[in-house]
Structures are given as C-alpha cells and as structure tokens.
Amino acid sequence: MCTSPEHGSEHARAGAGRRSFLRATALLGAAATAGAALPTVAEAASESRRRPDTDSRRFTLAVMPDTQYLFDGPSIDKAPVEASLRYLLEQGGRDDENIVFLSHLGDLTQNGAAAEVAAISEAFKLLDRRGVGYSVLAGNHDVKSSTTDQRGATPYLDAFGPDRFKGKSTFGGASADGYNTFHLFRAAGREWMVLALDWRLSEQGYAWAKDVLAAHPKTPAILTTHELVVEDDTLSTYGQQLWDRLVEDHDQIFLTLNGHYWPAARATRKNAAGHDVHLHLTNYQNRYFGGAAMIRLYRFDLDRNVIDVETVSPWILGRAGKDLNELERQEIELSGDADRFTVNIDFADRFAGFAPVPARPARPVARILVPGTVAYWRFDSAVTDKVRDLSGHGNDLGVVTVGGGTLGWASDHHPDQPGHGSLEFRGSKSPLKGAYLRTVDGAPLNSATFDAGYTIEAFYRLPADWDPAHHAWSGIVSRTGTGGAAGKTADDPDEPLATLSLSNDREPQWAMRPLNQEGIATNWGQETPLETWWHLAVVNDGRHTTLYVEGCPVVRNPKAASTGITSVGLPWLLGGYEYGGTIDQILHGRLGDVRVVERALPVTSFMNH
Incomplete structure (x- = not known):
C-alpha cells in the first residue's frame, strides 16, 4: 500500500547524493592535495546532522x-580514505542515501607496520567521533599471512581490536582473540548483522561464528571477510572452505563481501x-591511485525488493x-556491469x-463496518447460491451461471484483506461461460445514487493464464442498466451505468455516468501484473472521483466535477x-472482500490499512 500521502515528494535516488556531496565538499580533495588543512567534521557534515532513518525501507x-597502497611504508596518503569517510558522514542521514553502516574488507595497509x-x-x-557504526577486519597484508586468528598481538589488533568498538551502539562482540567481530544495526x-571475519579462521573462529549466528537466529547476516570469491562464479580454496563450513548451513547469511582479488566479480549459490x-568480490587497488579509497554503495530497497x-x-x-587529470576522469565513477x-x-x-513475517490475522466484520457502510461482502467459505450482505442492509448476492460455469473458493487472499478467503471466477468469452454474483431484486443498493459521495473497494488477483483475447473488460463491480435507459445518450448509450473493470492491458478502469453529466466519466489505472493481489478503491467526495490502486x-x-452515480433501479x-443490458463478460480471476460506503473515506480507512 502507499505509505505516504505526500505524492511527488520522493527524491530522485540515482545521482542526488553525489550532487549534494559535490556542493558540500567541492574543495576537499584539492585542499588535501595542496597540503591545506582538511575541513573539520562539522564543516563537512554541515548540510546533514540527522541520524540515519532506521525505519525507512530504503537504506x-x-x-x-x-x-x-595508500598506507605503504613511506608512501602514506590518508586523504582519499578521509574523503570517503567524510562522504559517509555528510550523506548518512540524507533521505536519498540513508547510510547505516560501513564495512572495510581488509588489507587496510600494505605491511601491517x-x-x-x-x-x-x-x-x-572521523567516524569514531560521530559514533558511526563500522566494521574492519584483517587482510593478509595487515597480519602475517601464514597465521590464523590465533596469532596474538599485532599493530592491527592494537588499533582495531575490540576496545576500539566498545561503547558503539552497533558493536555486538568479538571472539576471544579479538580478530573476529559482529555488529548489529537497525x-x-x-x-541486521555484519559478521566480520579474520583473514583465516581457526577452529575456535569457526565455533565462535556459529555461536554468534545461533544467538541471533532471526537476524539476517552479511558476512565480510578478505578472501572468498576469486572471479565470477568461482570461490578460492579458502572461500570454498568458508562456504562448506559456515555459509552453506546458515540460512541467515544471504550476502558475502570480500576483497583481496581483482577485478570485481560475483557468484550466486x-x-x-x-x-x-x-x-561479491570488490577490490580496486589495481586502479589509479591504489583505488583512491573507492566505496561501493549497497542500496537496499525493501519495497522494490532490490x-x-x-x-x-x-x-x-x-x-x-x-x-x-586523465586517469582521475576515468575513475570518478565505475559503471561497468x-x-x-x-x-x-x-x-x-x-x-x-x-x-517469517507473521500473517496479518483476519479482522472481525464489526471492525470493517465503518459509519456509512451500505454493503459488505466477504468470502470466508465456498458459495453455493447466496452471499449475505454483512452490513445488515439486505444487499444480498445471488449466483448467476452462464454456459454451465461455476464459482470456486480459495483460502488465498490479499495479505491485508480483512477476510481470509476469495472466490475464484472462471469466466471466458467466445463462447461466454462462467458464473457471477448479482444483488437481489429490491436490494436498497440498486436504487442508491450516492449524491453525497461514495467509496467502493475490492481486492482481486488475476491468474497466469489470463488472456486479453478471452478475458479483457471483465467487471469487478458493475451497476447494470444502460445510459440509454437512463436517458443519457452521450458517448456509448449501451455501456452500463457504472463499472469497475479490467482493460485488455489489465488496467483498472472506473467508467460511470454521474448525476450531473450526460456522458461517461472515466478514471484509469496502470497495468497490474498477474499472480499478484491488488486492492482498488474508488472514492467520490460529492465533487470529484479518485481511483486508488494499493492506496495510491x-x-x-478527471478534474471535472462529478456527483453521484446514475441509477435505473437495477442490480449490481x-x-x-453487461453491455446493452446483456451479460457480455465474466471475470477470470479471484475476488476478495468488497465494500461499499456512502461517503468518501480517507486512505487510512481503506480495508487494506
């Protein structure tokens, strides 16, 4: 569903962060190269002092x-690293970046001196002073490469051991030797967990990592280490050992990140x-200026699932x-596959x-009967001949069959639907066959004109075999009676007085004749993919009509004034x-709860909220 009522306020994600960074730190690198003092943290971060948004589904x-190569004996140049860290500080709280954590993949230095x-x-x-969460780990150049995490004291451990991270909100703990750490961020x-592992795990290291995962059984984990992937679709010998002994049997680990080799590569197992x-393998030390402390940004988007x-x-x-210079222009951003x-x-x-995400429980009927509800149908069990109107207003439905068609039932439903069931319509055309529902004669809904406004809602799902040649323009909710019968002959007089239908491109369309217009007023939605549950709502406030898909x-x-729905007293x-007063198409798909309210509802009162 739409989570924000503010439309058009989303920031353009790609490039926006870099543009704001350029505005804030345009002279940073030049100042460093010239030997001038670097800007303070406060100066570099002056545009953004907010903490990351831990509830945003984009981070x-x-x-x-x-x-x-930036820290190699007498050749030490920390300006590129500081520029990258200042970028994280400046961008961390911005909506278009929302940087929540940094992971270094090892080989911080060339000799470990x-x-x-x-x-x-x-x-x-720079990060410590701001309390920013990050992890580091030892690569083969930071420690003696022939040793495991049981090697004992090193300059690396003195600087980046557990004592450095104590007090950080993201620090979860370390192995007894201090070379392996885990970090938790929201x-x-x-x-979420980052499991930062040493260049070479000992038996104790493997046992510690397994214990950490076991202690956080519901936390998704990102494993970082120095060596694992060596090239596309290939693990190194040690990487295969990590897979066999740790990754393969721990479902929590969904992403691994390593450096050491180049060029960048990926594998999926x-x-x-x-x-x-x-x-994923990422390493740029072979590029200009030793990679210039390039950073890779993993932008999670849980709404788009990417x-x-x-x-x-x-x-x-x-x-x-x-x-x-010429080489810098080539390295400013890498855009290869x-x-x-x-x-x-x-x-x-x-x-x-x-x-597992707990399923939303079914909601009692009483909670769905908001003030003004004139009809509410839900399908908690199979239907034989009648569906009762749960609003209590007598707008019951009867089953109508064509060509021997039938209605099925399924427990399948929209995850936010109040009722936990749906009817399966098996309509098709040429020849027409199927079954549908019709309000009983004399139902109050048949003559209602909704002068003061209305909200009509429905849930639907189309199957994989939905074919526009046989299933297009089927109605989800329709009012029978034609424009011609109502004396309104503008546009096509044989069209029904109101219909919420699906086009040949699976676009929801609300087409109806308002009381104050002779012609047909139409609202159009976008194509809705197959095998996905959708919620539709048509809302009229007595002046204008708005169609919503998933609350959006x-x-x-249309901007034209629209009041009520024309009626000739016939069923819904x-x-x-129907076309020309005769059934013309029957839905091929599943239909969930349907509600009609005789007033305009806000999005927050829709059934999928």
Whole structure:
C-alpha cells in the first residue's frame, strides 16, 4: 500500500547524493592535495546532522575494499580514505542515501607496520567521533599471512581490536582473540548483522561464528571477510572452505563481501535450505591511485525488493569542479556491469525460513463496518447460491451461471484483506461461460445514487493464464442498466451505468455516468501484473472521483466535477459486465472482500490499512 500521502515528494535516488556531496565538499580533495588543512567534521557534515532513518525501507550499506597502497611504508596518503569517510558522514542521514553502516574488507595497509596502521586508524577516528557504526577486519597484508586468528598481538589488533568498538551502539562482540567481530544495526525497522571475519579462521573462529549466528537466529547476516570469491562464479580454496563450513548451513547469511582479488566479480549459490546466497568480490587497488579509497554503495530497497549497487570515488568526486587529470576522469565513477548492478531479492521470502513475517490475522466484520457502510461482502467459505450482505442492509448476492460455469473458493487472499478467503471466477468469452454474483431484486443498493459521495473497494488477483483475447473488460463491480435507459445518450448509450473493470492491458478502469453529466466519466489505472493481489478503491467526495490502486492515487483522475452515480433501479454485479443490458463478460480471476460506503473515506480507512 502507499505509505505516504505526500505524492511527488520522493527524491530522485540515482545521482542526488553525489550532487549534494559535490556542493558540500567541492574543495576537499584539492585542499588535501595542496597540503591545506582538511575541513573539520562539522564543516563537512554541515548540510546533514540527522541520524540515519532506521525505519525507512530504503537504506545503504557502504563497503570499502583494500586501501593498502595508500598506507605503504613511506608512501602514506590518508586523504582519499578521509574523503570517503567524510562522504559517509555528510550523506548518512540524507533521505536519498540513508547510510547505516560501513564495512572495510581488509588489507587496510600494505605491511601491517605500526606507522601504517596508526595512519589509517587516525582517519577512522572521523567516524569514531560521530559514533558511526563500522566494521574492519584483517587482510593478509595487515597480519602475517601464514597465521590464523590465533596469532596474538599485532599493530592491527592494537588499533582495531575490540576496545576500539566498545561503547558503539552497533558493536555486538568479538571472539576471544579479538580478530573476529559482529555488529548489529537497525534498518527498515529490523535488526541486521555484519559478521566480520579474520583473514583465516581457526577452529575456535569457526565455533565462535556459529555461536554468534545461533544467538541471533532471526537476524539476517552479511558476512565480510578478505578472501572468498576469486572471479565470477568461482570461490578460492579458502572461500570454498568458508562456504562448506559456515555459509552453506546458515540460512541467515544471504550476502558475502570480500576483497583481496581483482577485478570485481560475483557468484550466486544455493545454500542447504535451497535459498540464494549472493557472494561479491570488490577490490580496486589495481586502479589509479591504489583505488583512491573507492566505496561501493549497497542500496537496499525493501519495497522494490532490490539491492542497487554503485561504485564511486568520493575523493575524486570532491574535486570534480577542478581540473582532473586523465586517469582521475576515468575513475570518478565505475559503471561497468561488475561495478553497477542490481540484485533482485524478495526479502520477505528469502528470510522466511528463519524469520517469517507473521500473517496479518483476519479482522472481525464489526471492525470493517465503518459509519456509512451500505454493503459488505466477504468470502470466508465456498458459495453455493447466496452471499449475505454483512452490513445488515439486505444487499444480498445471488449466483448467476452462464454456459454451465461455476464459482470456486480459495483460502488465498490479499495479505491485508480483512477476510481470509476469495472466490475464484472462471469466466471466458467466445463462447461466454462462467458464473457471477448479482444483488437481489429490491436490494436498497440498486436504487442508491450516492449524491453525497461514495467509496467502493475490492481486492482481486488475476491468474497466469489470463488472456486479453478471452478475458479483457471483465467487471469487478458493475451497476447494470444502460445510459440509454437512463436517458443519457452521450458517448456509448449501451455501456452500463457504472463499472469497475479490467482493460485488455489489465488496467483498472472506473467508467460511470454521474448525476450531473450526460456522458461517461472515466478514471484509469496502470497495468497490474498477474499472480499478484491488488486492492482498488474508488472514492467520490460529492465533487470529484479518485481511483486508488494499493492506496495510491492513479494519474488519470478527471478534474471535472462529478456527483453521484446514475441509477435505473437495477442490480449490481460482482465479477460480471453487461453491455446493452446483456451479460457480455465474466471475470477470470479471484475476488476478495468488497465494500461499499456512502461517503468518501480517507486512505487510512481503506480495508487494506
């Protein structure tokens, strides 16, 4: 459903963050290159002091791979790293970025020497001073590569051990040796984990990681380590060991991130539960300026069920207004398939094995009978010959069959539907066959004209075999009687007085003759995909009519004044459409709860809220 009543207020996501960054830090890189003092954290973040929105269903995880060539003995240049970290500070609370966490993938330094580690440690204090959540891990250049996490003290551990993270709200804990950590952050209204693992896990390291996952059984986990994927669809020998001993049997791990090798690459594997695990390699140390501390932005969008991935260099972006050299112009942003792509992932389905979303319970009829309800039908069980109007107003429905057609029943329903059942209409045309519902003769609804306004709602779902050649223009809810019979002959006089139908492109259409117009007033929605439940609402406030799909207003809502619905006292149909006073098409699909209210309802009072 639409979660915001403010339309047109969504920020353009792609590029907006970079543009605002350029405005805020245009001289950052130039100042650093010239030896001038870098702007303070307060200056760099002056445009945005807000914390990330932990309830927004759009958030960003930032990833920084191997920075080792920037911290190599006498060749130490922390400006690119600081530029990337300042970017995170400046962008973290913005709606178009909402950066919630940063993960470094190891090889912070080239030799693991104390001076190198001290330099990058000083850069990361930019995040420490603001309390920003992040994780780091040791790569083979930060420690002796032949050792495991049981190696003991190192300059890396002195600078980036557990003591550094104590007191951070995102820090979950560390292994006894200090080289493995886990971090918990909130985003999209739930808890997420980053499991940051050492260059080489010992037996103790594997046991610790399994214990952490077991202690957080419903938390989706992103595993970060230095080595895992070596090239597209291929794991290294150690990466295969990690998969076999840890990733494959832990369904919580849905994404792994590693550096070490280049160029960037991806793999997807099925875990023991049969679910996809996305394994990504990102590393730019082989590129100009040792990768210039490039960051990869993983933009999660739980409404679109995607992770949009982008790779940028804040250090070079920060000087884009100046004269960049030829190599910098090539590195400002990477747009190849390996560096900018989208991961499609149905988050609710992917996490259902360990953290299922509880189904919304059915709601009692009394809660749905809002003031002004004149008809309410729901299908909690199979229908034989009659459906009772639960509003108590006597607008009962009878079953009408054509060509021996029947109505089926299913427990399938829209996840936000009050009733937990639906009728299956099996209509088709050429020849016409099926069954539909019709209000009984003399039902009060038949003569109602809704002068003061109305709200008509319905839930529907079309099957995979829906074919426009046989199923187009079937009615969901229709009022019988023609324009000609009502003395209104403008437009097509044989069209029914009101119909909420589905076009040949599966677009919902509300076409009706208002009391104050001779012709037909029409509201059009957009194409609605098959095998998906949809909620429709037509709302008239006595002056104008608005069609909503999933609580969102459609673009083609006429501005002309529209009052009431013309009537000649004939029945309403569910699942049927008449033309020229004769049944012409029958719905092919499922129909859930239907409600008619004799006043305009706000979106927050719709049945799917």
